[in-house]
Amino acid sequence: MQLFVFHAAGDVPGDPQAPQADAGVVIDVLRATTTIAWALHNGAGSVAAFADLGSLAEAWSAWPEDRRLRLGERGGQRLEGFDLGNSPLAVSADxxxxxxxxxxxxxxxxxxxxxxxxxxxLTACLPNRAAVVKRLLQANPDRLWLLGSGWEGAFSLEDTLAAGAVIEGLLAGAPAGSLEWGNDEALAALALWQQWRERPEEALRQASHGRRLQRLGDHDADFRCCSQVDGLDVVPVQTEPGVLGLA
Structure with missing residues (x-):
């Protein structure tokens, strides 16, 4: 298995002639992929992800009113008119x-x-790290892309931190010699995780997006939730284009 880490969507190779991934893991620790994991754990039927608000509105309007919720944010704050923001604490079972x-x-x-x-x-966060590692070891893809969501196209510490946590788990569980470094970013992600693995919440708070959230208000509970490691046994998987569920 070759391991590649990309810091933001724009870093992913765009040449269709270049080798592509057999498996991909999207990471947004603060807070989208943490929220997705908790939503599915708490019984959500599925999560449909949209980069474009117009496409979201069209799909949402076609879904039965009693079985739909709009969830989202821009700049860390809930979108006007949406049912929920982007907090794992908001997606409770009820x-x-x-x-x-x-x-x-x-x-x-x-x-x-x-x-x-x-x-x-798949999507990963710190709480479901072990579950994602287990699924990847079972699938054993030839080329694995771990994609951090970044912040508006730039590097984000917390996403690369979690990529390193996943890589650590893969190294512990895979047969000796079966993993290869696909790029230097993968090795750097592991080193970052090894630096902060005993203090993940501190790392999240010191990251630029963590500081941004702290300026917006009291997000202490979100930080505690997003920094918990390996307590959540769910693996969000794309079941149809743009839709995540448990499969």
Whole structure:
């Protein structure tokens, strides 16, 4: 398995003649992929991800009113008129069970859109790290792309941190010699995780997006939730283009 890490959607190779991924993992620790994992854990039927708000509105309007919710943010703040923002604490079972979430965020849903054509597409966060590692080891793809969502096209520390956590798990579980470094970013992600693995919440708070959230208000509970490692046994998987479920 060759391991590649990309810091943002724009870093993913765009040449159709270049080798492509057999599996992809999209990561948006603060907070889209953490929210997706918790929503599915709490009984949401599916999460449909949209980079474009117009496409979201069209799809949402065609879904039964009693089985739909709009979830999203721009700049860390809930979109006007939406049912929910982008917090894993908001997607409790009493709110989301049995419903499709129509989701659009500043960065995470754009990253999902970028890897939509990958044959096996998962989302990861720190809470479901071990579950994602287990699924990847079972699938054993030849080329794995780990894509951080970044912030408006730029590097984000927390997403690369989580990519490193996934890589650490793969190294621990894969047969010796079966993993290869596809790019230097993958090795750097592992080193970043090794630096912060005992203090993940501190890393999230010091990251630029973590500081941005702190300026917007009290997000202490979100930080605690997003920095928990390996406590959530769910793997969001793309079941149809742009739609995530448990499969």
């Amino acid at each position: 709110v989301v069970a049995g419903k499709r979430l129509f989701m659009s965020t500043t960065n995470g849903t754009r990253a999902l859109n970028r890897l939509q054509a990958v044959p096996l597409l």
